[in-house]
Amino acid sequence: MIIEGPRVDPAELERRTGWAIKPEGACKDERCVLLPPGEDERLQARVLAERLGMPLVRDDVTGLLCLGPEAGGRALASTEAPDLTLPDLEGMPFRLRACAAERSCSTPGPRGEGAASTCPGGRNCTPSSTPRAGDRRRRPR
Protein backbone atom coordinates (compact mmCIF):
# COMPACT_ATOMS: atom_id res chain seq x y z
CA MET A 1 0.00 0.00 0.00
CA ILE A 2 1.64 3.22 -1.22
CA ILE A 3 1.59 6.09 1.28
CA GLU A 4 2.53 9.63 0.29
CA GLY A 5 3.08 10.98 3.81
CA PRO A 6 3.69 9.71 7.32
CA ARG A 7 -0.02 9.07 7.89
CA VAL A 8 -2.46 6.52 6.50
CA ASP A 9 -6.08 7.07 5.52
CA PRO A 10 -8.17 4.48 7.47
CA ALA A 11 -10.59 3.98 4.57
CA GLU A 12 -7.72 3.20 2.21
CA LEU A 13 -6.18 0.92 4.82
CA GLU A 14 -9.39 -1.08 5.05
CA ARG A 15 -9.83 -1.24 1.29
CA ARG A 16 -6.29 -2.49 0.71
CA THR A 17 -5.66 -4.70 3.74
CA GLY A 18 -9.00 -5.54 5.33
CA TRP A 19 -7.95 -3.90 8.62
CA ALA A 20 -10.76 -1.63 9.87
CA ILE A 21 -10.23 1.06 12.49
CA LYS A 22 -12.78 0.71 15.30
CA PRO A 23 -13.06 2.03 18.85
CA GLU A 24 -11.36 -1.15 20.08
CA GLY A 25 -8.41 -0.76 17.70
CA ALA A 26 -7.50 -2.14 14.28
CA CYS A 27 -9.72 -5.14 13.54
CA LYS A 28 -9.75 -7.81 10.86
CA ASP A 29 -11.97 -10.90 10.94
CA GLU A 30 -12.10 -11.81 14.63
CA ARG A 31 -8.81 -10.15 15.53
CA CYS A 32 -8.40 -6.70 17.06
CA VAL A 33 -5.09 -4.99 17.80
CA LEU A 34 -4.89 -2.12 20.26
CA LEU A 35 -3.68 1.20 18.88
CA PRO A 36 -2.21 4.08 20.91
CA PRO A 37 -4.73 6.77 21.93
CA GLY A 38 -5.36 9.32 19.21
CA GLU A 39 -4.73 6.89 16.36
CA ASP A 40 -8.08 7.14 14.66
CA GLU A 41 -8.71 9.62 11.87
CA ARG A 42 -5.25 9.51 10.30
CA LEU A 43 -2.93 6.77 11.39
CA GLN A 44 0.79 6.92 11.72
CA ALA A 45 2.24 4.50 9.21
CA ARG A 46 5.12 3.60 11.51
CA VAL A 47 2.80 2.74 14.41
CA LEU A 48 0.56 0.64 12.18
CA ALA A 49 3.51 -1.21 10.75
CA GLU A 50 4.78 -2.12 14.21
CA ARG A 51 1.40 -3.11 15.65
CA LEU A 52 0.17 -5.10 12.66
CA GLY A 53 3.47 -6.80 11.81
CA MET A 54 3.69 -5.14 8.41
CA PRO A 55 6.98 -3.99 6.89
CA LEU A 56 7.25 -0.31 6.02
CA VAL A 57 9.74 0.60 3.32
CA ARG A 58 10.70 3.99 1.95
CA ASP A 59 12.08 5.44 -1.25
CA ASP A 60 14.71 7.88 -0.10
CA VAL A 61 14.53 10.08 -3.19
CA THR A 62 10.78 10.69 -3.35
CA GLY A 63 9.97 10.02 0.31
CA LEU A 64 7.22 7.61 -0.74
CA LEU A 65 6.40 4.85 1.74
CA CYS A 66 4.96 1.41 1.13
CA LEU A 67 3.24 -0.73 3.75
CA GLY A 68 3.63 -4.41 2.98
CA PRO A 69 1.37 -7.35 3.88
CA GLU A 70 1.26 -8.86 7.35
CA ALA A 71 4.22 -11.07 8.08
CA GLY A 72 4.52 -14.18 10.16
CA GLY A 73 1.60 -16.29 8.98
CA ARG A 74 0.66 -17.80 5.64
CA ALA A 75 -0.05 -15.98 2.39
CA LEU A 76 -3.70 -16.98 2.86
CA ALA A 77 -4.81 -16.01 6.35
CA SER A 78 -8.40 -17.00 5.58
CA THR A 79 -10.26 -18.86 2.85
CA GLU A 80 -12.58 -15.95 2.22
CA ALA A 81 -11.69 -14.51 -1.17
CA PRO A 82 -11.06 -10.77 -1.19
CA ASP A 83 -13.45 -8.43 -2.97
CA LEU A 84 -11.68 -8.29 -6.32
CA THR A 85 -12.72 -7.04 -9.72
CA LEU A 86 -10.85 -8.78 -12.51
CA PRO A 87 -11.22 -8.89 -16.30
CA ASP A 88 -13.22 -11.88 -17.56
CA LEU A 89 -12.49 -13.88 -20.74
CA GLU A 90 -14.01 -11.09 -22.86
CA GLY A 91 -12.01 -8.46 -21.01
CA MET A 92 -15.07 -7.13 -19.17
CA PRO A 93 -14.67 -6.29 -15.48
CA PHE A 94 -16.20 -8.92 -13.22
CA ARG A 95 -16.61 -8.48 -9.50
CA LEU A 96 -15.78 -11.71 -7.74
CA ARG A 97 -18.42 -11.26 -5.07
CA ALA A 98 -21.20 -10.61 -7.55
CA CYS A 99 -22.26 -14.25 -7.65
CA ALA A 100 -22.12 -14.66 -3.88
CA ALA A 101 -24.29 -11.55 -3.49
CA GLU A 102 -26.80 -12.89 -5.99
CA ARG A 103 -26.98 -16.22 -4.19
CA SER A 104 -28.01 -14.53 -0.99
CA CYS A 105 -30.89 -12.72 -2.77
CA SER A 106 -32.67 -16.04 -3.50
CA THR A 107 -34.76 -15.08 -6.49
CA PRO A 108 -37.96 -17.24 -6.47
CA GLY A 109 -38.50 -19.44 -9.47
CA PRO A 110 -41.60 -19.73 -11.64
CA ARG A 111 -43.15 -22.41 -9.46
CA GLY A 112 -41.96 -21.05 -6.15
CA GLU A 113 -38.68 -22.95 -6.10
CA GLY A 114 -35.34 -21.26 -6.53
CA ALA A 115 -34.42 -20.39 -10.08
CA ALA A 116 -31.13 -19.41 -11.58
CA SER A 117 -30.44 -15.72 -11.36
CA THR A 118 -28.05 -13.66 -13.39
CA CYS A 119 -25.11 -11.80 -11.92
CA PRO A 120 -23.83 -8.54 -13.25
CA GLY A 121 -21.74 -9.64 -16.20
CA GLY A 122 -24.27 -12.23 -17.31
CA ARG A 123 -23.21 -15.22 -15.23
CA ASN A 124 -25.84 -17.59 -14.01
CA CYS A 125 -25.80 -18.51 -10.36
CA THR A 126 -27.89 -20.89 -8.32
CA PRO A 127 -29.61 -18.92 -5.55
CA SER A 128 -28.86 -19.82 -1.95
CA SER A 129 -32.45 -21.04 -1.49
CA THR A 130 -31.58 -24.13 -3.52
CA PRO A 131 -28.62 -25.81 -1.83
CA ARG A 132 -26.94 -28.48 -3.88
CA ALA A 133 -27.13 -32.08 -2.75
CA GLY A 134 -24.44 -32.84 -0.25
CA ASP A 135 -23.41 -29.20 -0.09
CA ARG A 136 -20.68 -28.90 2.53
CA ARG A 137 -20.57 -25.21 3.23
CA ARG A 138 -17.10 -23.91 3.79
CA ARG A 139 -16.66 -20.91 5.95
CA PRO A 140 -13.61 -18.84 6.59
CA ARG A 141 -11.67 -19.67 9.71
Next chain:
Amino acid sequence: MDELFGIVNVPSALWIDEEGTIVRPPEPAFPWRPPFLDREIPKGASPQLVDRLTEAKGVRVEHEKYVTALRDWVRNGPESPYALDPDEVIARSRPRPFEEAKAAARFELGQHLHREGRADLAVAHFREAHRLQPDNWTYKRQAWSLTNPDQGPTEEYEGDWVSDVRKIGAENYYPRLEM
Protein backbone atom coordinates in the same frame (compact mmCIF):
# COMPACT_ATOMS: atom_id res chain seq x y z
CA MET B 1 -1.68 -11.33 -6.72
CA ASP B 2 1.61 -11.97 -4.93
CA GLU B 3 0.52 -9.93 -1.96
CA LEU B 4 -3.06 -11.18 -1.85
CA PHE B 5 -2.53 -14.86 -2.50
CA GLY B 6 1.17 -15.67 -2.52
CA ILE B 7 1.45 -16.31 -6.24
CA VAL B 8 5.12 -16.50 -7.27
CA ASN B 9 5.04 -17.61 -10.91
CA VAL B 10 2.74 -17.80 -13.90
CA PRO B 11 0.60 -19.54 -14.92
CA SER B 12 -0.86 -20.05 -11.46
CA ALA B 13 -4.47 -20.35 -10.37
CA LEU B 14 -6.50 -20.74 -7.24
CA TRP B 15 -10.05 -22.02 -7.06
CA ILE B 16 -12.84 -19.87 -5.62
CA ASP B 17 -16.33 -21.34 -5.33
CA GLU B 18 -19.65 -19.50 -5.84
CA GLU B 19 -19.74 -18.58 -2.16
CA GLY B 20 -16.47 -16.69 -2.49
CA THR B 21 -14.52 -19.34 -0.61
CA ILE B 22 -11.04 -20.38 -1.72
CA VAL B 23 -10.99 -24.16 -2.07
CA ARG B 24 -7.49 -24.55 -3.54
CA PRO B 25 -4.51 -22.27 -2.95
CA PRO B 26 -2.31 -21.02 -5.80
CA GLU B 27 -0.53 -23.73 -7.77
CA PRO B 28 0.84 -24.16 -11.30
CA ALA B 29 -2.14 -24.17 -13.66
CA PHE B 30 -1.40 -25.03 -17.27
CA PRO B 31 -4.73 -25.49 -19.06
CA TRP B 32 -3.05 -27.29 -21.97
CA ARG B 33 0.37 -28.42 -23.17
CA PRO B 34 2.20 -25.17 -23.77
CA PRO B 35 3.65 -24.72 -27.28
CA PHE B 36 7.13 -23.95 -25.93
CA LEU B 37 7.60 -27.62 -24.99
CA ASP B 38 7.39 -28.67 -28.64
CA ARG B 39 8.81 -25.63 -30.35
CA GLU B 40 11.68 -26.49 -32.65
CA ILE B 41 14.74 -24.36 -32.35
CA PRO B 42 14.84 -22.32 -35.56
CA LYS B 43 17.90 -22.51 -37.75
CA GLY B 44 20.05 -19.47 -37.29
CA ALA B 45 18.61 -18.73 -33.86
CA SER B 46 20.79 -16.57 -31.67
CA PRO B 47 22.68 -18.36 -28.88
CA GLN B 48 20.44 -16.54 -26.37
CA LEU B 49 17.29 -17.85 -28.03
CA VAL B 50 18.73 -21.37 -28.22
CA ASP B 51 19.48 -21.24 -24.50
CA ARG B 52 16.02 -19.94 -23.65
CA LEU B 53 14.15 -22.51 -25.73
CA THR B 54 16.35 -25.33 -24.46
CA GLU B 55 15.76 -24.45 -20.81
CA ALA B 56 12.03 -23.97 -21.39
CA LYS B 57 11.74 -27.51 -22.76
CA GLY B 58 12.99 -28.84 -19.44
CA VAL B 59 10.28 -27.17 -17.38
CA ARG B 60 7.86 -29.48 -15.56
CA VAL B 61 4.32 -29.13 -16.92
CA GLU B 62 1.43 -31.20 -15.52
CA HIS B 63 -1.48 -29.89 -17.56
CA GLU B 64 -3.33 -33.21 -17.83
CA LYS B 65 -3.32 -33.77 -14.09
CA TYR B 66 -4.45 -30.22 -13.47
CA VAL B 67 -7.27 -30.18 -16.00
CA THR B 68 -8.55 -33.57 -14.80
CA ALA B 69 -8.83 -32.19 -11.27
CA LEU B 70 -10.45 -28.97 -12.45
CA ARG B 71 -13.07 -30.83 -14.48
CA ASP B 72 -13.83 -33.03 -11.48
CA TRP B 73 -14.43 -29.96 -9.31
CA VAL B 74 -16.67 -28.37 -11.95
CA ARG B 75 -18.72 -31.61 -12.08
CA ASN B 76 -18.84 -32.43 -8.38
CA GLY B 77 -18.42 -29.11 -6.60
CA PRO B 78 -17.70 -29.48 -2.88
CA GLU B 79 -17.83 -33.29 -3.19
CA SER B 80 -14.78 -33.28 -5.42
CA PRO B 81 -11.73 -34.66 -3.62
CA TYR B 82 -9.77 -31.80 -5.14
CA ALA B 83 -11.78 -29.14 -3.25
CA LEU B 84 -9.84 -28.83 -0.02
CA ASP B 85 -10.99 -28.06 3.49
CA PRO B 86 -10.22 -24.56 4.81
CA ASP B 87 -7.42 -25.68 7.13
CA GLU B 88 -5.67 -27.45 4.28
CA VAL B 89 -6.07 -24.51 1.90
CA ILE B 90 -4.36 -22.25 4.41
CA ALA B 91 -1.70 -24.79 5.33
CA ARG B 92 -0.82 -25.30 1.65
CA SER B 93 -0.50 -21.59 0.97
CA ARG B 94 2.98 -20.14 1.17
CA PRO B 95 4.45 -19.10 4.50
CA ARG B 96 5.03 -15.37 4.70
CA PRO B 97 8.12 -14.57 6.78
CA PHE B 98 9.01 -10.94 7.36
CA GLU B 99 11.56 -10.94 4.51
CA GLU B 100 8.87 -11.94 2.01
CA ALA B 101 6.38 -9.40 3.31
CA LYS B 102 9.12 -6.80 2.90
CA ALA B 103 9.84 -8.07 -0.60
CA ALA B 104 6.17 -7.47 -1.46
CA ALA B 105 6.44 -3.89 -0.22
CA ARG B 106 9.65 -3.30 -2.19
CA PHE B 107 8.09 -4.75 -5.32
CA GLU B 108 4.98 -2.58 -4.99
CA LEU B 109 7.10 0.50 -4.49
CA GLY B 110 9.15 -0.41 -7.56
CA GLN B 111 6.02 -0.92 -9.66
CA HIS B 112 4.58 2.38 -8.50
CA LEU B 113 7.74 4.32 -9.29
CA HIS B 114 8.04 2.68 -12.70
CA ARG B 115 4.46 3.59 -13.59
CA GLU B 116 5.10 7.14 -12.41
CA GLY B 117 7.95 7.45 -14.90
CA ARG B 118 10.77 6.88 -12.42
CA ALA B 119 12.14 3.64 -13.85
CA ASP B 120 15.58 4.75 -12.64
CA LEU B 121 14.39 4.69 -9.03
CA ALA B 122 12.35 1.51 -9.42
CA VAL B 123 15.37 -0.70 -10.12
CA ALA B 124 16.80 -0.52 -6.59
CA HIS B 125 13.48 -1.63 -5.11
CA PHE B 126 13.10 -4.47 -7.59
CA ARG B 127 16.63 -5.64 -6.83
CA GLU B 128 15.88 -5.61 -3.13
CA ALA B 129 12.67 -7.60 -3.70
CA HIS B 130 14.72 -10.17 -5.63
CA ARG B 131 17.26 -10.40 -2.83
CA LEU B 132 14.60 -10.79 -0.13
CA GLN B 133 12.58 -13.43 -1.99
CA PRO B 134 14.79 -15.12 -4.58
CA ASP B 135 12.24 -17.81 -5.47
CA ASN B 136 9.60 -15.30 -6.54
CA TRP B 137 9.66 -15.51 -10.31
CA THR B 138 6.98 -12.91 -10.89
CA TYR B 139 9.10 -10.28 -9.15
CA LYS B 140 12.08 -11.25 -11.26
CA ARG B 141 10.33 -11.65 -14.59
CA GLN B 142 8.39 -8.42 -14.24
CA ALA B 143 11.51 -6.40 -13.46
CA TRP B 144 13.64 -8.10 -16.10
CA SER B 145 11.03 -7.69 -18.81
CA LEU B 146 10.68 -3.96 -18.11
CA THR B 147 14.34 -3.62 -19.04
CA ASN B 148 14.71 -6.42 -21.58
CA PRO B 149 11.54 -8.00 -23.06
CA ASP B 150 13.44 -11.28 -23.57
CA GLN B 151 14.36 -11.32 -19.87
CA GLY B 152 17.99 -11.69 -20.85
CA PRO B 153 21.05 -10.23 -19.10
CA THR B 154 21.01 -6.51 -18.35
CA GLU B 155 23.22 -4.05 -16.53
CA GLU B 156 20.47 -3.33 -14.01
CA TYR B 157 20.04 -6.86 -12.64
CA GLU B 158 22.41 -9.61 -11.62
CA GLY B 159 20.11 -12.37 -12.79
CA ASP B 160 18.25 -13.20 -15.98
CA TRP B 161 15.76 -15.92 -16.88
CA VAL B 162 18.16 -18.48 -18.37
CA SER B 163 20.86 -18.06 -15.72
CA ASP B 164 18.44 -18.22 -12.81
CA VAL B 165 16.60 -21.23 -14.20
CA ARG B 166 19.89 -23.04 -14.66
CA LYS B 167 20.79 -22.36 -11.03
CA ILE B 168 17.75 -24.27 -9.74
CA GLY B 169 17.32 -26.72 -12.64
CA ALA B 170 14.49 -26.27 -15.13
CA GLU B 171 12.56 -29.20 -13.61
CA ASN B 172 12.24 -27.20 -10.38
CA TYR B 173 10.93 -24.05 -12.02
CA TYR B 174 7.38 -25.06 -11.08
CA PRO B 175 6.70 -27.15 -7.98
CA ARG B 176 5.18 -30.58 -8.46
CA LEU B 177 1.36 -30.52 -8.27
CA GLU B 178 0.01 -32.02 -5.07
CA MET B 179 -3.44 -33.02 -6.17
